[in-house]
Amino acid sequence: MEPLRRAALVDAAIAEIGRVGSLDVTVAQIARRAGMSSALAHHYFGAKEDMFLAAMRHVLTLYSAEVRGALAVAEGPKGRLKAVLVASFGPANFRREAVGAWLNFWVMAQTVPQAKRLLAVYQRRLRSNLLVGLRPLAGVRAAAIADGLGALIDGLYLREVL
């Protein structure tokens, strides 16, 4: 049961955060959506924050998988670059719920060190993925372009949230 319940709770947490638009989501709400009592949610995740962190990790994992998938079939530098962009704005990342959750994970990163670390990992990986495609095309300027492109992606995503 444990893995099933945990997965259900993680999904429910993402959906609920997305629905409400903030982290002001009660454990009871999440548990209800996942079809169980709030006590059970506490049983599987010690504290609420652990649940949120697991949810964030899950979103990030999905994103990683998508990028990896796209990169696997990409050809040449331009192809690789395009793959990252397509994956970043692919349907999985734009599942209504995930979009709403994303912004709130950002907020969480401000307070919760664990969340900050997760986000840092994601940013490093995005940067490195962009660099692979950019270096053959832009040489020394690749690093600067990757930084700008990363910010642009986040910015466009941010716009989409509203």
Add this chain to the structure above:
Amino acid sequence: MEPLRRAALVDAAIAEIGRVGSLDVTVAQIARRAGMSSALAHHYFGAKEDMFLAAMRHVLTLYSAEVRGALAVAEGPKGRLKAVLVASFGPANFRREAVGAWLNFWVMAQTVPQAKRLLAVYQRRLRSNLLVGLRPLAGVRAAAIADGLGALIDGLYLREVL
């Protein structure tokens, strides 16, 4: 007293939101920082949310003023464009506290219609300011570039938050 108290509360709210990194800030905290009782805070702003909205309005107003100031002394399209960018990344917007507050206003915009409207006004204005500088330089493509540039600004800002 009223205007003084309100201003003090708005400043305290921005500072406290920035410090804590989220909207989970108690009225008591804000009031204490502003040097008064929580009851008094409730006296001047009916509800907590009103205080937050006033704080957001204040930040946005400061930003507007800065852009206007920079545009006033700008010469030519390139100058105007640069003025908007300089103002956007100017020191006022990067006061430690304000930076932290921004992200949370974004979150608030997801839930509170008033906040959404304020943010929309800001985005429209930014876009139009960019367009003034861009149209002479890019003609028809100005609109698309302005959109991208707007997102880029937000994205860079977002990076800075972390």
Add this chain to the structure above:
DNA sequence: TTTTTTGTTGATTGACGAGTCAATAAACTT
């Protein structure tokens, strides 16, 4: 079958926080 482990919940606790209220004080008005 008895015992143990796993799954599950209703009820409760304890803390916290927004918003109200009654009361006091100080400042103006008449």
Add this chain to the structure above:
DNA sequence: AAGTTTATTGACTCGTCAATCAACAAAAAA
């Protein structure tokens, strides 16, 4: 001086919610 408005607060109410616990059910192990 008496009255009226404005400023201010401590104490309180009421609701909410995370987390715990004791109890029950059901499956697995002995």
